[in-house]
Amino acid sequence: MKLEEIINLDKKYFMNTFGNRTPVCFSHGKGINLWDIDGNKYYDFLGGIAVSALGHSHPKLVDAIKQQAEKLIHCSNLYYIESQAKLAEKLVSISCADRVFFANSGAEANEGAIKLARIYFKKKGMPEKYEIITLEKSFHGRTLATIAATGQDKYQKPYSPLTPSFLKVPINDLDALEKAINGSTCAVMIEPIQGESGVNLTSLEYLKGVRKLCDEKGILLIFDEVQCGLGRTGKLFAYEHFGVEPDIFTLAKALGGGFPIGALCAKEHVQVLLNQETTVRPLEAILSHVQRHWQFWML
Numbered sequence: 001m002k003l004e005e006i007i008n009l010d011k012k013y014f015m016n017t018f019g020n021r022t023p024v025c026f027s028h029g030k031g032i033n034l035w036d037i038d039g040n041k042y043y044d045f046l047g048g049i050a051v052s053a054l055g056h057s058h059p060k061l062v063d064a065i066k067q068q069a070e071k072l073i074h075c076s077n078l079y080y081i082e083s084q085a086k087l088a089e090k091l092v093s094i095s096c097a098d099r100v101f102f103a104n105s106g107a108e109a110n111e112g113a114i115k116l117a118r119i120y121f122k123k124k125g126m127p128e129k130y131e132i133i134t135l136e137k138s139f140h141g142r143t144l145a146t147i148a149a150t151g152q153d154k155y156q157k158p159y160s161p162l163t164p165s166f167l168k169v170p171i172n173d174l175d176a177l178e179k180a181i182n183g184s185t186c187a188v189m190i191e192p193i194q195g196e197s198g199v200n201l202t203s204l205e206y207l208k209g210v211r212k213l214c215d216e217k218g219i220l221l222i223f224d225e226v227q228c229g230l231g232r233t234g235k236l237f238a239y240e241h242f243g244v245e246p247d248i249f250t251l252a253k254a255l256g257g258g259f260p261i262g263a264l265c266a267k268e269h270v271q272v273l274l275n276q277e278t279t280v281r282p283l284e285a286i287l288s289h290v291q292r293h294w295q296f297w298m299l
């Protein structure tokens with residue numbers, strides 16, 4: 001198809017939520033280069049907004065996807081999955097985390113972190129702790145909870161009223177954070193380096209101070225490393241620059257190099273309560289599925 005035809009088709013059928021697009025349509029890429037459908041070659045300095053960390057069409061990534069697709073594309077979480085266990089082990093071996101949960105995107109990984117912080121306190125018998133404090137100018141995703149966590153009006157206004165229970169404080173202001181922490185606070189969620197409203201760095205003293213405050217107040221510290229993690233800052237994880245370890249951190253983007261995957265990485269003490277009561281027993285799950293859908297099965 002010609003570019004004009006693609007644009008017309010897109011304008012007629014695609015639900016564009018992202019604003020005006022550059023009138024270019026790429027057909028393929030290799031390493032740092034992209035080619036459009038007219039054969040023009042480009043240098044890709046955007047990298048899919050921190051996604052294409054290995055460049056385009058990296059042979060190892062392509063091969064891994066091909067090999068897996070030929071074997072099994074989906075497997076329910078009701079069963080053990082070798083590659084899931086191995087990737088979790090790998091992430092644990094290179095980070096401060098002890099446990100990993102996988103999602104499909106950064107927003108979902110952050111939703112998982114929010115849910116984990118809440119359930120952590122529920123299981124501890126403290127259901128009154130459910131509020132999350134985040135930073136002004138932050139970005140945590142485009143789901144309803146993560147836009148509420150995000151500290152930017154432009155993402156929030158169109159979808160108000162927002163999901164409640166997210167408070168915002170200015171970056172690098174420890175006093176403001178201390179004042180905002182209250183009996184309902186369960187966690188503080190921070191990008192060590194903000195990437196979606198300019199590049200805004202948290203200072204060394206600030207992050208160390210946040211860690212200390214969280215420890216003193218008995219609340220969890222979550223780092224969103226969806227954009228700043230996985231080697232983008234010269235270290236594998238941004239938290240390594242600060243000598244501060246979070247209780248939970250999230251990854252996505254570069255983790256799949258374009259393949260949709262996110263990860264929520266947590267310390268053992270955060271996840272340990274989760275195993276009680278929440279374990280899915282495969283046989284029970286299958287039976288309850290059959291019970292719920294038996295009319296359909298009988299047709």
Ligand SMILES: Cc1ncc(COP(=O)(O)O)c(C=O)c1O
Nearest residue numbers: 105106107139140141226227252
């Ligand atoms: C810091 C941060 N968190 C979360 C997200 C959301 O990730 P995703 O687009 O994979 O849902 C982004 C995306 O830009 C991000 O930069």
